[in-house]
Amino acid sequence: xxxxxxxxxxxxxxxxxxxxxxxxxLKQINVxxxxxxxxVVALYEAEVNIVAHAFRGNISVDIxxxxxxxxxxxxxxxxxxxxRAMQKGxxxxxxxxxxxxFGAGMGLSNIRDNVDTFKITSEVNKGTTLxxxxxxxxxx
Amino acid sequence: MKQQSFFHALNxxxxxxxxxxxCIKVCPxxxxxxxxxxxxxxxxxxxxxxxxxxxxxxxxxxxxxDDFNRIYDYKYRxxxxxxxFFGQFNKQISKEEINGILLDLGFTDICPVEHxxxxxxxxxxxxxxQHERPVISSFCPAVIRxxxxxxPALAGNIMRxxxxxxxxxxxxxxxxxxxxxxxxDEIGIFYITPCAAKIAxxxxxxxxxxxxxxxxxxxKNLYNRVCQAxxxxxxxxxxxxxxxxxAREMKWTLTGGEAENLAGFRCLTxxxxxxxxxxxxxxxxxxxxxxDYLELRMCDESCPGGILVQxxxxxxxxxxxxxxxxxxxxxxATDRFNDYLMQNMPVGEIQxxxxxxxxxxxxTALKKMEQARRLKKQLPNIDCGACGAPSCExxxxxxxxxxxxxxxxxxxxxxxxxxxxxxxxSAIRIRESIWGxxxxxxxx
Ligand SMILES: Nc1ncnc2c1ncn2[C@@H]1O[C@H](COP(=O)(O)OP(=O)(O)OP(=O)(O)O)[C@@H](O)[C@H]1O
Ligand code: SF4
Ligand SMILES: [Mg+2]
Numbered sequence: 263x264x265x266x267x268x269x270x271x272x273x274x275x276x277x278x279x280x281x282x283x284x285x286x287x288l289k290q291i292n293v294x295x296x297x298x299x300x301x302v303v304a305l306y307e308a309e310v311n312i313v314a315h316a317f318r319g320n321i322s323v324d325i326x327x328x329x330x331x332x333x334x335x336x337x338x339x340x341x342x343x344x345x346r347a348m349q350k351g352x353x354x355x356x357x358x359x360x361x362x363x364f365g366a367g368m369g370l371s372n373i374r375d376n377v378d379t380f381k382i383t384s385e386v387n388k389g390t391t392l393x394x395x396x397x398x399x400x401x402x
Numbered sequence: 403m404k405q406q407s408f409f410h411a412l413n414x415x416x417x418x419x420x421x422x423x424x425c426i427k428v429c430p431x432x433x434x435x436x437x438x439x440x441x442x443x444x445x446x447x448x449x450x451x452x453x454x455x456x457x458x459x460x461x462x463x464x465x466x467x468d469d470f471n472r473i474y475d476y477k478y479r480x481x482x483x484x485x486x487f488f489g490q491f492n493k494q495i496s497k498e499e500i501n502g503i504l505l506d507l508g509f510t511d512i513c514p515v516e517h518x519x520x521x522x523x524x525x526x527x528x529x530x531x532q533h534e535r536p537v538i539s540s541f542c543p544a545v546i547r548x549x550x551x552x553x554p555a556l557a558g559n560i561m562r563x564x565x566x567x568x569x570x571x572x573x574x575x576x577x578x579x580x581x582x583x584x585x586x587d588e589i590g591i592f593y594i595t596p597c598a599a600k601i602a603x604x605x606x607x608x609x610x611x612x613x614x615x616x617x618x619x620x621x622k623n624l625y626n627r628v629c630q631a632x633x634x635x636x637x638x639x640x641x642x643x644x645x646x647x648x649a650r651e652m653k654w655t656l657t658g659g660e661a662e663n664l665a666g667f668r669c670l671t672x673x674x675x676x677x678x679x680x681x682x683x684x685x686x687x688x689x690x691x692x693x694d695y696l697e698l699r700m701c702d703e704s705c706p707g708g709i710l711v712q713x714x715x716x717x718x719x720x721x722x723x724x725x726x727x728x729x730x731x732x733x734x735a736t737d738r739f740n741d742y743l744m745q746n747m748p749v750g751e752i753q754x755x756x757x758x759x760x761x762x763x764x765x766t767a768l769k770k771m772e773q774a775r776r777l778k779k780q781l782p783n784i785d786c787g788a789c790g791a792p793s794c795e796x797x798x799x800x801x802x803x804x805x806x807x808x809x810x811x812x813x814x815x816x817x818x819x820x821x822x823x824x825x826x827x828s829a830i831r832i833r834e835s836i837w838g839x840x841x842x843x844x845x846x
Pocket of ligand 3: 370
């Protein structure tokens with residue numbers, strides 16, 4: 263089953279709506295709470311990254327009995343140095359974003375810690391794509 | 403612990419229900435449907451919150467309490483009164499008079515439920531630092547059941563300690579055994595309940611095999627009895643002063659009442675069913691940080707808003723606060739039993755009871771959910787309720803689960819009739835299967 267969401271850059275009021283919807287769906291098919299939590303945490307962070315750093319983006323979530331696969335693509339500034347961006351504490355967040363409680367530089371590493379597969383590609387001045395999978399059946 | 407089947411303290415009187423559909427819209431777990439002209443309850447989803455009871459214009463929903471005469475099975479018949487009971491009455495009738503009238507009904511003793519709040523507060527203060535935060539209060543049984551059914555991931559956050567009702571019961575048993583040489587089976591302890599949820603927790607407690615409380619009495623019944631005696635100017639044979647409660651203890655059942663007893667901890671207090679659902683939703687998303695204790699109450703204004711409490715909830719709460727102002731600052735009456743009460747306070751694990759929406763098998767559930775999503779796209783999405791389900795989404799689920807059909811939707815039905823794929827006879831049969839045969843004959 264596939265769920266699609268559009269994300270607008272800068273609209274923090276709606277950040278989290280995709281992860282809430284995915285949570286609701288996973289609960290309805292009785293996925294274990296620990297797995298749901300991992301999906302929700304990773305998706306939420308990735309969603310906020312588009313809102314905070316990019317112009318607009320799209321999320322597609324494929325739910326299968328064995329796994330949840332999420333792909334996030336955005337149009338935005340891209341990430342010049344991915345290795346650096348992945349480091350805990352690295353952030354280019356503006357003071358405005360920090361005021362809202364984001365920008366600790368923990369998002370990407372938190373995502374990686376919560377998923378089973380993780381792939382990020384980016385092109386400067388074009389955009390970023392994030393692919394991730396959380397396995398369902400293994401830990402059941 | 404063995405999982406009990408879902409006990410629900412609310413029942414629908416099918417001789418009174420006309421299937422008006424008010425109740426199906428307010429149920430937070432979507433446990434109600436209209437079928438054959440009557441409301442139908444899916445018991446596994448019912449959390450005994452009583453929202454349906456509040457809105458039923460025909461009083462067709464009844465609360466299952468105990469037979470009053472059961473009290474005579476016991477030599478010692480003790481009535482446990484929650485402080486909210488007194489909040490219902492205006493100043494003209496004193497607490498002592500009310501107690502006297504209640505004794506005359508056949509009880510041998512009366513005790514305030516909140517008599518043991520102090521020792522519980524101490525236990526909670528020890529409990530919080532040792533557990534995952536926020537700890538969710540175990541006070542409101544409807545909240546516990548809501549978490550079990552809709553927020554199973556949070557079941558582990560529910561505090562595994564008893565509440566004043568059970569603790570005071572242990573206290574009284576101990577007091578009677580020690581001071582009156584009573585035997586345990588001679589002591590009957592009965593609780594005046596403000597709601598259906600407390601009845602459910604008495605009949606099917608969570609985390610315990612059996613509640614120590616002997617029985618439950620509907621607050622409405624006793625309110626009526628007290629009013630009647632008062633109006634008929636039947637002076638009670640004695641005016642009775644019960645055991646002490648301090649001002650802070652007395653307010654335990656009010657919104658913020660637990661927080662007031664837990665100085666030094668960061669407490670968040672939320673009341674009302676939709677507010678509680680919203681906060682649990684956020685807790686599940688890890689959005690709540692820096693909170694030690696969550697005091698959640700299903701009723702707006704907490705127990706003064708209970709379905710069996712008479713009158714306006716704000717006035718009840720205000721009167722109760724007024725009464726508390728005259729109560730002593732400190733109650734040390736139970737101190738000598740503290741060790742015993744502390745030992746008897748923990749309860750077992752609280753199991754989640756996630757409802758099976760589509761299927762236990764995940765692959766099947768996923769398939770069915772996809773089917774429901776496709777169906778929902780065809781439905782008008784105006785949640786009119788003419789299908790007997792609370793929303794278009796709920797109907798889509800019901801269709802997939804084989805509990806309804808596409809033409810249960812009045813819009814789909816009209817569409818199919820227009821297209822000539824549904825006969826008028828079939829259409830009528832479907833409508834009658836939901837709203838009952840009598841609905842479609844002219845009223846004389
Ligand atoms: N979708 C994106 N587009 C452009 N840059 C991004 C994107 N996602 C992350 N980045 C860059 O990577 C950096 C690190 O991201 P990360 O999510 O780890 O931290 P953060 O978003 O700055 O702060 P936090 O997530 O802790 O609130 C960001 O500061 C930003 O420069
Ligand atoms: S808030 Fe009080 S009256 Fe309302 S359901 Fe909970 S325990 Fe019962
Ligand atoms: Mg981030």
